[in-house]
Amino acid sequence: MAYFISRATIGLFYFILYFSPTQEQSVTITNTPIAGSVVTYKPQFTVPAAADEGVTLIPNIKDPEAVDAQSVCPGYTASNVVRSAYGFSATLNLAGKPCNLYGTDVDVLALTVQYQNADRLSINISPAFVDSTKSSWFILPETLIPKPNVDNNAETTAQENDFQVSWSNTPTFSFTVVRRSTGDIVFSSAGSKLVYEDQFIEFVTSMPENYNTYGLGERIHGLRLGNNFTATIYASDAGDPIDSNIYGSHPFYLDTRYYEIDPSYGNMTLVTSNATSSKSAYKSYSHGVFLRNAHGQEILMRADNVTWRTLGGSIDLYFFDGPSQPEVTKQYQEVIGLPAMQQYFSFGYHQCRWGYQNVSVLQEVVDNFARFDIPLETIWTDIDYMKAYRDFEMDPNTFAVSEMAAFLSKIHDNGQHYVPIVDSAIYKPNPDNATDAYAPYDRGNQSGVFLRTPDGSEYIGTVWPGYTVFPDWHSSESVPWWINEMAMWYRDINFDGIWIDMSEVSSFCVGSCGSQNVSLNPVHPPFLLPGEPGNIEYDYPEGFNLTNSTEAASISSLSSVQSAATATVTESTNSAETIAASSTSSTSYLRTKPTPGVRNLNYPPYVINNVQGDLAVHAVSPNATHVDGVKEYDVHNLFGHQILNATYQSLLDIFPGKRPFIIGRSTFAGTGKWAGHWGGDNASKWFYLFASIPQALNFALFGIPMFGVDTCGFSGNSDEELCNRWMQLSAFFPFYRNHNVVSTISQEPYVWSSVADATKGAMAIRYALLPYMYTLFHSAHTTGSTVMRALAWEFPNDPSLAAADRQFLLGPSLLVTPVLTQGANTVDGVFPGISQGEIWYDWYTHLAVNASAGENVTIPAPLGHIPLYVRGGSVLPMQEPAYTTAASRKNPWSLLVALSSEGTATGSLYIDDGESIIQNSTLFVEFTASKDALYAAATGTYPDTNGLANIIIMGLSNSPGNITLNGASIMERASFNGTTGALSITGLQEVTSGGAWKNDWTLRWT
CATH class of the missing domain: 2.60.40.1180 (Golgi alpha-mannosidase II)
Known part of the structure; x- marks a missing residue:
């Protein structure tokens, strides 16, 4: 049914709820039209908030004490240049005394330049002598991320390549890539030094004035990156902060340059301003640059250059000559993999909420869509369905297998579908409590598929269910174990696709915090969950006072009462914040110095501008160890990519011959060949409505066209106008889903009559155009088009x-x-x-x-x-x-x-x-x-x-x-x-x- 209720009443409800039960009580918040949430709260050990606090770091780019590598490092000198049919190779020797600034300098490097086909150029710089038993660096293996090689017919096609590479030793080694057809320099390290250490690599390219670059995700930012911006790439479970690194890692950019054509002579002049003249003719050329490197990194875009800094790996660059965006995107996807063809049903409308607390509520939502005649293709469930937030287990009280089976049979008969969430961590059962048994963990543990600490013990972090372990995708048994768990679960719950979350991979504490504490399981996360007493979303929709002046006045008076009531509660907190703010100038930061031949994984000497600061905050620690000895430090950005591959294999096993439908949060270059992506934990704000467009366009560049955002916003309260506009906009995104957090007001499109009408109008257009959209996806899948x-x-x-x-x-x-x-x-x-x-x-x-x-x-x-x-x-x-x-x-x-x-x-x-x-x-x-x-x-x-x-x-x-x-x-x-x-x-x-x-x-x- 539709709910129409005064916002003032909503505010009063939140006020009462917020100041009623204490944490020590057992409380159930029943489902209501307003809050739409159920949270059962019982006494249990809560992981201290301090467990998810890291050391105090200052990013290098903000550190006044930071040393510029260009000023102290010697660079390299090239020698032993050998030409081949596809390019040339050379040896690069350190040109002076090692600087060992942010790691240990590598003395000798190998340079390989290859024209791999008519439109792709490869420039690789790696350590010349790699001894895995002695070296302190990590080179990304082809088994994790495929490496493009010279095409079979490259001897012929390489002659057509529009790039030309030159190099110089003046004053130290540099290289330059020129577009032959225009003479334009597309990439040049001339005038800068190459820095190559085991925990720090830096290379620089000059750029034209007011250059146009796009990509380098994932983050919330405008489409054009600009030339006063630092793009950090490090997978992070962060709720869509603006301009910071979030879930995905895509070290690829598109560079577009415009030229004014002289009408008399046909000469072209590079345009350094986006202002145009109606009397002039213009032509653009685009190229792409991909750094095949999975380490944490940041790209500094400045007025006349771009500086690339990584925390390890190699310089494995690929240039795509375009000459326009469609060609660049296709050429890039030939390297990383073409996007998966989606099932037709996936282009229908999807409805989800964290807060659909039982099967009856799911059925009510489905019935309401039918009642209001709003098309509904797929109903989703967030973590509400899980038994104590554990993967592959249904809550026997609220989502009993028999009830879910009956529900699924009914919607399947209606031509509708169901997709559940699956998190990336596995609950570790309490060894002192036999009733806490958890078979998925036991089977995984027997197969040795979980990450370890450096001493060989299990790495135990904490996520929603309590202390958890994490799949080690480097284990040969991990994918078979994951396939088996999915298949066993499917026998009870006939889902139609899978939603993978928390895959950065996220952990709510620093380090293996559960190693000595697992006997406390299940434990509560180190923060209040949405909907729990003290954490109710009682904020009013953005701009509420503009459209609800009468109610806003009432709430204003209510707010003054609330402020008085909360003054005592917040006094000590505010005092602490004031003290912290006043002492910012004297903050003590951890700055580490490199030890020759030894990598500091948890606190690398170079500090990237990570949104969480410490690399281990809200994430598995960099020193977590894989079965093959590889450290999480080197492959952190790949966890989400690998779990989506495992899930893809699982659905192929469950649905032989059928295209898997998967939506995932953390992605890497090439993830699109397995899954789509949603924009993560956005907010019910107008800015996020706008931001969804550049987000989607970026993922088109990244080869993940199956993209959408949480329509109407995930966190905070939406309102009629915002949801009205958003439901219409998202109707033209490939992935179309409404989703919001528990404890906020309901935002299904039938909640407001005008939103219902606007949604039906937009959906009528979308569903009419499904053949057009499906044809576009077939072209994307077969050719790499957007x-x-x-x-x-x-x-x-x-x-x-x-x-x-x-x-x-x-x-x-x-x-x-x-x-x-x-x-x-x-x-x-x-x-x-x-x-x-x-x-x-x-x-x-x-x-x-x-x-x-x-x-x-x-x-x-x-x-x-x-x-x-x-x-x-x-x-x-x-x-x-x-x-x-x-x-x-x-x-x-x-x-x-x-x-x-x-x-x-x-x-x-x-x-x-x-x-x-x-x-x-x-x-x-x-x-x-x-x-x-x-x-x-x-x-x-x-x-x-x-x-x-x-x-x-x-x-x-x-x-x-x-x-x-x-x-x-x-x-x-x-x-x-x-x-x-x-x-x-x-x-x-x-x-x-x-x-x-x-x-x-x-x-x-x-």
Whole structure:
């Protein structure tokens, strides 16, 4: 049902809840329309908060005492240069006395330069003599992350490579990469020194003024990185802080440079400003740079250079010559792996909440969606379903296996699906309590699949269930064990996909804090859980006072009462914070010095700007040890990547031949070939609505197109307006899910009537366009193309679009211009390509947009309306939307044809069974419009029998005198709108009853 209740009442509820039960009491917060949460609280040992506090560090880039490696280190000198058919190699010797600044200098390095094919260049610098028994450095093995090599035909194709590499020993070794076709320097370390130590590597490239770089994730940031920013790459369980490192590790960037073309001589001049002139012509060139290195690292983007610093590994660089973003992205994905093809159902709408506390609530949510006629494809459960927060076990009281089986049978019969969360840590049962037995741990322990401490004992951290251990993905038994646990669980719970969380990998204490304490299990995390007394989300929605002035006034008076009540409670805390703030200037920081040949794993001498500070805070410690002796320090960024691989193998075992559907939190280069990603723990704030667009575009660059965010926000309370706008925006993201935290107000779209209406409108468009989106994903899966696209990528010769990230394209044909600010009823947007003759049509009215080149147009956008435009020259295949994707796939087809200024259009459609990895049959349909005719030609044998319902053609100047389909007149089925110039042809099922694409056809209008 829908709940409509005063915000003042909500505030009073939170006030009473917050100041009622004490921690020592046993309390159950029952489900209510307001809080939507259930938390059973009982006395148990709580891990001290200090357990998750690390040493006090200051990042090198902020440390006034930090020494600049460029000023004290000697660099290297190249010798023994040997040419080959694919490039050259050389020996690099330290050019002076070792500096040993942030580690131990490596005396001799090996340089290898390879033109690996027509568009990829490899530059590798690694220790020349690697003895794993003696060396104190770690080189990323190909068994963990595949390493691209020279193509079989590289002797021929390398000659076509647009890069040229030169090197110099003046004053020390440097290298330069030039684009042959333009003479532009794309990467050059000239004027800087190479620093290579066992715990610190630094190399620098010069950059042009106001350069445009994108990527280097994961973080919440605008699309264009800018030239006064440091990008830290270190997987971190942090709730989406702005500009800091979060879950994923993607050491890849796209560099785009614009050139002004001299109309008289054709000469090109590099553009150093995004301001453009309508009298000038421009051309862009893009290239990509990938550092195959999994260590913690940071990239310093400064005014005229980029400095790359890593905590180890090697310099394993790959350059992709483009020359535009689509080519760069495809070339990069050829190296890391093409994204997985998703099951058709995964593009439907997903609903989740941490706070669906039992099966009855799940059923109520499913029923409410049906009651309000809002499509629901998949229902998800957060950790509520688990028995004491343990993986692979259902709570027998709230999610009994028998009840869940009945629930799942019912939704599966409706064509709906279910996805549960799985966390990355495994509960360690209390050895002194036989009733605390936990079979998944026992089986894993017998197989030796858990991480160890340096002394060989189990590494025991703490996560949701208490003290936990962590899978060691370097063990040959770990994936078989994971597959078995998933399969055993599936016998009881017939899930349809898996959601992997906490995979950075997260631990709520520093070090192996449970080693001597496991007999206390189960223990409480070192912080209050959402929904527990004292940790209730009673904040009002952002900008609440702007839209609820009367209630805001009431709450203001209530707040004064609350402030008085909390004064005594917070007095000591505030005093401590004041003291800490006043003594900031005298803070004592840990600064470590390197010991020759010995790595300090927990506190490396160089301190990256990690959001958590100490590398072991809220994470497994860097000195945790894998079965092969590798330290977590060297592979921390790969845990999420590896658990998703293990989960992919598990679902292949459970569903043989079917594409696994997986959404994961921590990712690395190449994760997209197994899983999609959601944007993590965002907040119900307008900024995060905006930030979702550059987040999604970055993951398009990273080869993970199956991306979405927690729609309406995860933490904090959403409100009607924010959720209204967000439900519409996310309808055009590949992964479409609403999810929020326990203890906040409910935010399912049916909670507010206007949100329900806006959601149904946006979903009707999305579900109609599912064939278009599915076709885009097939192209991404087979060629590496992008699904969501930045305007700058699709219109690469317009410098003014370099930083545009408030609009985006879905594929090449749909322009989405969402409202991203509270209280707005209009939105400003540009219509790119106008100067080159592009036409844009309003999705809703079919009218061609009247806009000038470069004009920022104010577009009407009342609440409930999201502006959407179709690019001229497009043919969009659609199906009549239904309640589920399965039902939609059985509905009639339609075509939306948007003619270009030349009267042409093209499009395509890919059809298969929607789930199989290897297809028995497929169907590919190509559409072409030209010279007053539309042609449809199909290849393939997939038996689609749905008829063609209607065709709309936009952009006609006159009403046709006759309309024929394969020569037969169908004029009686057509109507023409003289105002919009749109021709509508309906009722075509009769003439396409055997299937719209069973035979090729031609539609003519004359």
